[in-house]
Amino acid sequence: MSIHPTAIVEDGAEIDPSVAIGPYSIIESGAVIGPGCRIESCVRIFANTRMGRDNRVCHGVTLGSEPQDLTFTPEKARPLTIGDRNHFKEGVNISCGVKSEEGTRIGSDNFWMAFSHAGHDCVVGDHNIFANTATLAGHVEVEDRTFISGQVAVHQFCRIGSLAMVAGVTGVAQDVPPYALVDGHRARMLGLNVVGLRRNGFTQEQRSRIKAVYRLLLRSGLKQAEALARAEQDYPGPETDHILNFIRSSRRGLVSFD
Template structure:
């Protein structure tokens, strides 16, 4: 299952079902779970943990040292979950001790060619990142988010669950859940109606998201005023309490301000 031209360090741990393509290099401290395939000409450096049933295409670089001038060789990590597709020329760096030391990619993500995850990024589950989407250090991406091609995200920005960016978007501030944004610099355009329908959101949940979008972007309210109004929506939309709470929790923890 390991091509004769691949180089696998004796201190790497690969499940017996892992396949490794020609000329790939896997270093010490790398652990790869069952069913994962690693294509040709990849480099995976440790400490890195890769879960089960991932498909890593040719020329990917995972687990390299962070591109941070403060990095001094500390034993930080990259952790990749299960069932991810990682396409050609993707780069994912380990974390730094200035954060929690971990760069993490969750489960069931679709990561297209030339995507970059910088140090200390946290990407959730079922995220789609189109070609050349680029995350600077310490960026967090929520579940089900979709980043359009050539999206660039400033360090420490948080991107909410079920949000979406258009082609070539530049994000300097946090993007709330459910919101669609585009432009340089990115501005809110609408809410992700079609995506939410496909994920089974009920009419009441969709109506709550629509109301929250209007409060944030159409009523001329401050973010604090919008949050007060959103809290009131939970009483009138009991089936959407969790949906509304997701937005409220995000707004309470936003540190860079939100895209308006």
Template sequence: MIDARAVIDPEARIEEGVHIGAFTVIGPGVSIGKGTWIGSHVVITGTTHIGQDCKIYQFASLGEAPQDLGYRDEETALEIGDRTVIREYVTISRGTPKGGAVTRVGTDNLIMAYVHIAHDCLVGNHVVFSNAASLAGHCQVGDRAVLGGFTLVHQFCRVGSHAFTSMGSALNRDLPPYCMASGNYARAIGINKIGLRRRGYSGETIRALQRTFRHLVDGRNREQGLAAVAPLVQAYPEVADFVAFVRESPRGILRTDRRRSTD
């Protein structure tokens, strides 16, 4: 299961059933879970933990030092959950001390070719990164979000759960959960109705989220919007998540008008 031409440090921890292809390099601080498949010419270094049944394609680079001028070779980590697929030329850096010292990618994610996930990012579960999508440092992406090809996310920005970005979107503010964004710079364009229907959300819930979007994203007065959706918060947990995300947003959220992309 391990090609004789692979270079594996004896201190690396490789569990049973792992496949490692030719010319792949595995460093001393790496641990790889059961059943994970790693192709040829992959480099995995640093303190990097990879879960079970992952699939990592050729020329990926995982756990390398962060691209941060303040980094001084401190001990930091990268964690990747189970059943995550990482395609060709993906780069994922480990964390920095000032950002929590860990970059974390959850379970059941699909990370397509040429994606970059920078230091200290926190990515949830069942997330899709389309080709060449990139996160700058300290970004957060919620569960089941979908980032379209060539999406760019500014450092410290958050993308909420079930959110969707179209091809070439450039996010410089937070994108609330259940919402869609498009453009450079991106603007919010509505609720991710198709994605939510596919995931079994009721029409009633989607309509409640649409009302919330109109008041909090399309509306001009935040406090009036929060007051207007207060009854929905009690009835719909999804609206409660939406409202909590907006309240907790340090950078402000994307709006429907690019000129009003701040709070």
């Protein structure tokens, strides 16, 4: 284990012997840090944080900090659980949980650029990119392989579907469905995240199916229940199932479509 002499590691912190900890970082009692993690300078990892392997935590990051919730008291704190191979750039802040027993959950292989933030009780999947100052309010759910651009603000309880892209300086107040590209002061769906789909190996057939499903749902003039049933019948496939399940489980409704 490599621990800089200026770092503070409290008794009761569980640190794998392969972990490196840089100058002026603080690891609180109760924190768990897995193999191969690299904790750089001036990082603070709070007590309820559980981290997997091979994560990189850059200068000034705070993980598991108190949520920005006026009702919070220390006894309400719930875990922050982090998977493997995440990269947290300078100044990233992720809150611990407070409302749910599972707390805040971050998957694996996510890239958090400088000063991005996830509030309490967020659930984030795998292979997502959060650009500079992208902000998730409490209880936001992000699926897999999304791109959340700079200065995006996502309202609490919203969901971002897999392979969606949110353009910069966008306010997201409703759910963003899978594979979509959204933009606007209040996010509006502009079309499909075609570049992201191609980069992730979606075939022309798959992309055409997704496009056809959204055309039916958004432009056919059918009532939603009828359009969902038609899409399921006319365009069967895993992408269709994903879209329909996402819409049927939406609590806040979807972003509007131009």
